[in-house]
Amino acid sequence: MDLFRLKQNRTTWRREVGAGVVTFMAMAYIIFVNPSVLATAMGQDLVPALAVATCVGAGLLTILMGLASNYPLALAPGMGLNAFLAFGVILGMKVSWQAAMGVVFIEGAVITLLVLTNVREGVMNAIPLDLKRAIGVGIGLLIALIGLQNAKLVVASPATMVAFGRIGAESLVAVFGLAATAFLLVRRVKGAFLIGILLATAAAVVAGLVRLPASLAAPVTAAHFRTFFALDIAGALRLGLLGTIFAFLVTDFFDTMGTVVAVGEQAGFMDAGGRVPRLKSVLLVDSLGAVCGGLFGCSSVTSYVESAAGVGEGGRSGLTSVVTGTLFLLAVFFTPVVAIVPAYATAPALILVGFLLISGVRAIRWDEVTTSLPAFLTLIMIPFTFSISKGIGIGFIAFVLLKLLAGKWREVHPLMAAVAALFVVDFVLF
Numbered sequence: 001m002d003l004f005r006l007k008q009n010r011t012t013w014r015r016e017v018g019a020g021v022v023t024f025m026a027m028a029y030i031i032f033v034n035p036s037v038l039a040t041a042m043g044q045d046l047v048p049a050l051a052v053a054t055c056v057g058a059g060l061l062t063i064l065m066g067l068a069s070n071y072p073l074a075l076a077p078g079m080g081l082n083a084f085l086a087f088g089v090i091l092g093m094k095v096s097w098q099a100a101m102g103v104v105f106i107e108g109a110v111i112t113l114l115v116l117t118n119v120r121e122g123v124m125n126a127i128p129l130d131l132k133r134a135i136g137v138g139i140g141l142l143i144a145l146i147g148l149q150n151a152k153l154v155v156a157s158p159a160t161m162v163a164f165g166r167i168g169a170e171s172l173v174a175v176f177g178l179a180a181t182a183f184l185l186v187r188r189v190k191g192a193f194l195i196g197i198l199l200a201t202a203a204a205v206v207a208g209l210v211r212l213p214a215s216l217a218a219p220v221t222a223a224h225f226r227t228f229f230a231l232d233i234a235g236a237l238r239l240g241l242l243g244t245i246f247a248f249l250v251t252d253f254f255d256t257m258g259t260v261v262a263v264g265e266q267a268g269f270m271d272a273g274g275r276v277p278r279l280k281s282v283l284l285v286d287s288l289g290a291v292c293g294g295l296f297g298c299s300s301v302t303s304y305v306e307s308a309a310g311v312g313e314g315g316r317s318g319l320t321s322v323v324t325g326t327l328f329l330l331a332v333f334f335t336p337v338v339a340i341v342p343a344y345a346t347a348p349a350l351i352l353v354g355f356l357l358i359s360g361v362r363a364i365r366w367d368e369v370t371t372s373l374p375a376f377l378t379l380i381m382i383p384f385t386f387s388i389s390k391g392i393g394i395g396f397i398a399f400v401l402l403k404l405l406a407g408k409w410r411e412v413h414p415l416m417a418a419v420a421a422l423f424v425v426d427f428v429l430f
Contacts, residue, residue: 004070004317011316015190016072019315020323022193023074026309026346027324028338031055031331034077038299041090042097042227052224052332053298059328061289061301066321069281073263074307074324075289080387081251082299089244095235101227101294102236107248108290108300114253115283124257124283126413129274130368131395133360134375136262138382138391143305144354145383151175151347170344173203178348185352193313193349200345213336220332227297247430250422252300254389256286258382259303265360267311305388308353309346370406374399393423 006012035050042050058076065073089100114120127135148154151174157163165171181196189195204210236245260283263269264276271277282303289301310320331338361379366372378395382388400420403412 004066004319006317006319009070009316011314013319015314016317016319017323018191018194019072019310019313019320021327022197022313022349023072023307023310023315023320023324024327025194025197025341026306026349027058027074027076027304028331028341029343029346030058030076030079031328031335031338033079034082034298037079037082038086038097041086046227049224049226050298051335052220053227053296055328055332057289057292057296057298057301059325059331061285061292062321062325062328064288064325065282065285065303066318066325068285068318069278070318071263071269071278071282072267072307072310072315072317072320073260073282074304074310074321075286075301076304076328077293077299078252078255078302078304080255081248081302084248084251085299089241093240093244095241096232097297098230098232099235099241101231101297101299102233103241103245103248103294104300105231105233105291105294106236107245107252108287108292108294110245110249111253111290112284112287115280115287118280120253120283120287121280123415123419124260124279125275126415126419127257127261127274128371128399128416130364130371130375131378131399132261132270132274133265133364134378134395135258135382135388135392136265136360137358137364138379139258139262139305139308139388140354140357140360141379141383142354142386142388143308143357144351145386147347147350147354150343150350151178152344169207169209170204170342173200173207173209173342174344174347176200176203177345178351181348181352191313193309193352196348197341197346200348201341204342204345205340210340210342213340216337217333218335224332229295230297231294243430247426248300250393250426250430251387251389252290252302254392256283256303258388258392259305259307260286262305262357263303263307263311266308266357267316306350306353308357309349312349312353312356370402370408370411371399373402393420393427396420397423 034054035047039047061075152165152171155165177200180199184192293301374395381394382391397420
């Protein structure tokens, strides 16, 4: 256990294991959602293979993250990126799914090169501390919104975009889980998030909303690996897909940045200057996630904001990630058991993680408008656009513009100015 420096990180193996389980349960929905999204474009016959690819991609990269960085960060195929790949690229541009996976692979290779040349780390370190805090708060609001949606407490509305949902059995289970978890947090009970998820799942079973599976295990055959190494790199390199590669690169680049900032702030990993130690290891593993996502055929594997659920449970080392990754690999054989836990049972954990993350708003220097206004735009646009990268882009552009208009151009790092310009191009062209 010394590999994870548990004493130095003020944690224990029991706490890390519990945190790893919580992170897995908060992310387990991706095992079923990712295949569903991709199969719409790739073919329904590939659903079993896509489920295996999702589990293997998430499992291997999450374990690697824990071992390489010693941080409780988990990875899985990114929501949003998978939808863009399925509907925007494969269906929208009439590209074969093999070439689409080639796009993901190339994007991952480019980002990996940016990490190895220290460009990606340099960009992250160039972000002002107040903007980093705003990113964390914005992600907190986003993850709380996702939790409220999963709980059916917030629903889509054609008139007002969002509205309060109709209270039903699933919502009541979520509210019960939220109340139980909040009570456990107030009483400082160890494992509050995990206990809350288990109680909510048990309530769903008792209410007849969830049926216990007929069998615990599911057989895995060679057919389940049909998407592995089936990518078409040559087909992805044609001129018409260069813009698509760029769009993927920008989204993946800054979604990860936001997640690392949010989880790092919550866990107390950031130093006084807002920098995360061992950042290069984190960014390298995340970049390899996109490469592996293309190789395995499961879309880009990236760092997940749900990692904050494990941090909220007390996870502070890479052991949390190793546990989460191991559970993803085991899920290849036990998908019926994983399917028992419904999204509305994990919703309370996401809502309360949002509560924990939003505390960073008090540390923002609100009296400096040229920084606080971009910070405000960042933290509201992340949940309002349902996109971490879009919210970050708007904040970056506003920061550079306001500093220039105020005659404070010396406070703008050249990398910040360059990235803001790239976001302008991204917003206008893509």
